[in-house]
Amino acid sequence: MSAIARARASLSPLFDHLSSFLTPTELHQLAHAYTAPRNTTFRLNTLKLARQGVSRNKTSTSPEKAEVLAKIQAALNETKKRPTPRVRACPWSPNAFKVSHPGIAVRHLAGLGVHKEGKIHFQSWSSILAPLCLGAQPGWRVLDMCAAPGGKSMMLVEDILGKGLIVCNELDPARAKRLQKNVDTLLPASMKDLVHVQVSDGRKLSADRELFGGQLFDAILLDAPCSGEGIIAMSVPASYKHWSLAWVQRHARLQGQLIAASHPLLKKGGYLTYSTCTLSVEENELVVHEFLKRHPDMEVVELAMPLFSEPDWSSRVSSFGTGFSNHLGTRFIDDMSKALRVFPTEEYEGFFVIRMRKRM
Numbered sequence: 001m002s003a004i005a006r007a008r009a010s011l012s013p014l015f016d017h018l019s020s021f022l023t024p025t026e027l028h029q030l031a032h033a034y035t036a037p038r039n040t041t042f043r044l045n046t047l048k049l050a051r052q053g054v055s056r057n058k059t060s061t062s063p064e065k066a067e068v069l070a071k072i073q074a075a076l077n078e079t080k081k082r083p084t085p086r087v088r089a090c091p092w093s094p095n096a097f098k099v100s101h102p103g104i105a106v107r108h109l110a111g112l113g114v115h116k117e118g119k120i121h122f123q124s125w126s127s128i129l130a131p132l133c134l135g136a137q138p139g140w141r142v143l144d145m146c147a148a149p150g151g152k153s154m155m156l157v158e159d160i161l162g163k164g165l166i167v168c169n170e171l172d173p174a175r176a177k178r179l180q181k182n183v184d185t186l187l188p189a190s191m192k193d194l195v196h197v198q199v200s201d202g203r204k205l206s207a208d209r210e211l212f213g214g215q216l217f218d219a220i221l222l223d224a225p226c227s228g229e230g231i232i233a234m235s236v237p238a239s240y241k242h243w244s245l246a247w248v249q250r251h252a253r254l255q256g257q258l259i260a261a262s263h264p265l266l267k268k269g270g271y272l273t274y275s276t277c278t279l280s281v282e283e284n285e286l287v288v289h290e291f292l293k294r295h296p297d298m299e300v301v302e303l304a305m306p307l308f309s310e311p312d313w314s315s316r317v318s319s320f321g322t323g324f325s326n327h328l329g330t331r332f333i334d335d336m337s338k339a340l341r342v343f344p345t346e347e348y349e350g351f352f353v354i355r356m357r358k359r360m
C-alpha cells in the first residue's frame, strides 16, 4: 500500500467528511500533503534588525537582512544534503522564506546565532498571512485573543511601529510562558512595553475589561483553537489522533463563543480577523456566518494585503482559494469570497482567514 493510500485508510472518517466540499482530485492532493515532508519556513524579525521599527517593506533590501540570509545559506552549504538546500523567497512577503530541501528541519537551523538572537523566527507561511491580512496600523490597540505561542502577536508589534499596544491573551498558563519567552527573544528591550501578556479565558474578556484599562480595541485577531485539519502530518500521530466529527463540533462551539465575545471589545470602525488552521466549513465559514447573522453591524471586508485587492488574487498562488459562498444547502450571508482558504501542500499548512469590520 502506498503512503497516500495508507493516509486515506487511516483517516477515512476525515476524508469522508471533507468530501462534502473537496473533489476526488483535491482529496488525493490532501492525502499527499499529509504524507509529504513540509519545507522549513521562517521570517525575518525586523524588530531585531539594526533599524528597528522601520516598516517591513523598507527593510526588504537592507544589508543586515542580506547578512542574516547569507549566514543561513552558509549553514545550509555545510549540510551533506544534495542538491544543496537553498533559501528561497516567498512570493508575497519580502521577509518570509523557505528552505528548498524538505530534508532540512527546524532543528538543523535552530542552533544558529541569528535564531538565538531572535533575528529569524520559524513560522509557517500560512501563519505569517494572518497578521498581514489584519493590517494593524501605527498607534493601534490590538487584542490577540488566543495568542500563544505568539508568532502572530510579534508580527503585530512590527506593524504598530513603536506606538500602541498589543494585548496577548491566552487561556493556557504553560503556553502563555512560551509566549512570554518569545516576547523576551524577539522584542528589543525598548519595545517590551508595547506588549501585555495575560492569562484569561477569551470568552470572559468582556467581563474583565479593566484588565486592559477598559478601552476598546482598534483591531482583534481571533486565531482560534481548531481541529487542525490543515496541519496534519502522518509522521506526527499527535496531529490527527483526536480527530472526529465530535472534535470538529466541539471546536465549532468554542469558536462561536470566542467570536461572540470579541464583538463588545471592538471599537466602531475596528477590524476583526478570524483565522484557523483547519479545513472544515463548520469551523470557518459557518462560524462567521452565524456571527454575522447575530451582529448586523459587522461586515466582511477585503484582507489587508495589497495582493487581495487584485481581482484575480485567488489564481496568483496555486494553494490559495476563496471562502465558500454556500455549503450543504446553506447560503452564507455576506461576502465569503473575500476570505482566503489555503490548501495544504509541501509549502503551506491549510489555513482560513477572513477580515470583518464593525460599521461606524
Ligand SMILES: C[S@@+](CC[C@H](N)C(=O)[O-])C[C@H]1O[C@@H](n2cnc3c(N)ncnc32)[C@H](O)[C@@H]1O
Pocket: 127, 145, 146, 147, 148, 149, 150, 151, 152, 153, 169, 170, 171, 172, 175, 200, 201, 202, 203, 223, 224, 225, 226
Ligand atoms: C491556534 S492557537 C494560537 C496560535 C497563536 N495565535 C500563534 O500564532 O502563535 C490557539 C490558542 O488558543 C488557546 N485557547 C484555547 N481556548 C481558549 C480560550 N477559551 N481563551 C483563550 N485562548 C484559548 C490555546 O491554548 C492555543 O494556544
